[in-house]
Amino acid sequence: MDTQTLALAQEIDFSMLGLFARATLTVKLVMVLLLLGSFWAWAIIIQKMIAYRSARREAARFDRAFWSGEPLDELFDQIGTDPKGRSEKVFAAGMMEWRRSHRDDGGLIAGAQARIDRSMDVAIAKEAEALQSGLPVLATVGSVAPFVGLFGTVWGIMHAFIEIAQQQNTSLVVVAPGIAEALLATGLGLLAAIPAVVFYNKLSADSDRILSGYEAFADEFATILSRQLDA
Structure with a gap:
């Protein structure tokens, strides 16, 4: 490489901002899209990790109260018909149906057990929807981002x-900047x-464990x- 070519190569800005500034409009749009997707994914990841940690703490706290020996009617009166905790919502759904199944004379309406089970299943399904919201976005970012980056590349x-054909020059000074700009799009896609893929798998497993805990509690409560129904 001659001295003039080396001097020109040293003047080229190969920083991230420099590569972005020299990229074509299409590649810039791809890079911006990938950055927005990355920020969106991280926002979901952080929000879900906080929500799952809170759900585990709430479930542990409610389990201690449930198995403390306190009468279930008193526990239900304490948490009310519209509790904030996810485990408490499953419990409240079962207790509300239990109370609705009693006639005025104290007897039970036929089919009470099936209705109680369905009520808790519906409550668990609602909590599952809330816990798993946002995870499809992570799956989409994880599967689509590499291809979007490849398109930019x-x-x-x-x-x-x-540009090489127009300048009729294949020197490194002409080739390197364009190739570097193109590969930056692939790098952002992988970034x-x-x-997104790693945390989608982790958060999906965490969600399944939390929901399994709710289902186990519903079975024990049922x-x-x-x-009591048999008695």
Whole structure:
């Protein structure tokens, strides 16, 4: 490489901002889209981690209260018909149906056990929807971002070859900036996709464990109520 070419290469700004500034409009739009997708994914990740931690603490606190030996009617009166906790909502759904199933004379309306089970299942389904909201976005970012980045890379390389043909010069000074700009799009695509995929798998597993806890509690609670129905 001659001295003049080396001097020109040293003058080129290969920083992230420099590469972005020199990129074509299409590649810039791709990069901005990937950055927005990455920020959106991280916002969901942080929000879900906080929500899941809160749900686990609330479930542990409610389990201690439920198994403390306190009468269930008193516990229900304490938390009310519209509690904030997710475990409490499942419990409240079962207790409300239990009370609705009693006639004025104290007897039980037929089919009470099935209605109680359905009420708790509906409550669990609502909590599942809330817990898993946002996870499809992570899955979408994780699967689509690499291809969006690849599109930006292909477009950038195509533009680089067009520039080489126009200048009729294949020196490193002409080739390197265009290739670097193009590869930056792929890098941003991977930067958005990898955390999204990793945390989608982790958060999905965490959500399944939390929901399994709600289902196990619903089964135990239904068993307790079944004993009282049989009695």
